[in-house]
């Protein structure tokens with residue numbers, strides 16, 4: 001299953017929460033469209049969405065579950081019970097936050113739950129140290145997912161340096177986070193990534209529309225200012 005993802009694009013089909021596209025049938029349609037467009041794998045959030053996508057395709061599926069906890073900034077699959085539920089829903093891989101942020105359950109416990117369920121394990125890292133720890137635990141895939149999301153302003157560009165560092169650890173490396181243009185995805189492969197996850201630019205229609213709407217509005221303001 002890991003081999004199927006090497007050198008390929010993974011589409012993260014995560015609609016804007018509560019938006020008009022936030023329905024399992026629409027997520028499944030997004031997933032099929034992304035596969036038609038050349039994606040080799042899928043990253044899917046939430047149990048109902050994982051079930052809907054699993055019913056529609058056998059393509060490699062990375063499952064995650066986001067929670068907003070009161071006492072921890074960790075959002076991506078914080079509990080071992082979430083891991084078990086995702087595997088029961090049909091996830092081939094389970095992605096967990098592998099950062100050093102305060103958390104309700106250890107990364108070790110989450111990793112054990114993934115292995116107990118017979119799934120593959122993806123570590124969503126923010127730093128090279130996160131990657132080193134996850135690699136030592138035995139995670140199958142290291143992702144740059146959390147870079148820029150553990151405090152401070154979110155950078156505009158993807159973190160290619162982290163991708164380079166993770167790849168040098170000799171583990172399967174997935175570039176993820178703020179890959180908005182095809183040339184950025186290509187740069188991740190040049191930096192050593194085995195695969196690239198693209199989400200917002202493919203499946204968050206509100207975000208992509210906003211990028212264009214803002215560019216149009218900014219240009220109108222510039223043109224009017226010059227007149």
Ligand SMILES: CC(=O)N[C@H](C=O)[C@@H](O)[C@H](O)[C@H](O)COP(=O)(O)O
Pocket residue numbers: 012014064075076145146149176177178179180197198199200201
């Ligand atoms: C930080 C966090 O919670 N990331 C999430 C992880 O699953 C998603 O919200 C992102 O959309 C995904 O990582 C893909 O990234 P981008 O949408 O930038 O292509």
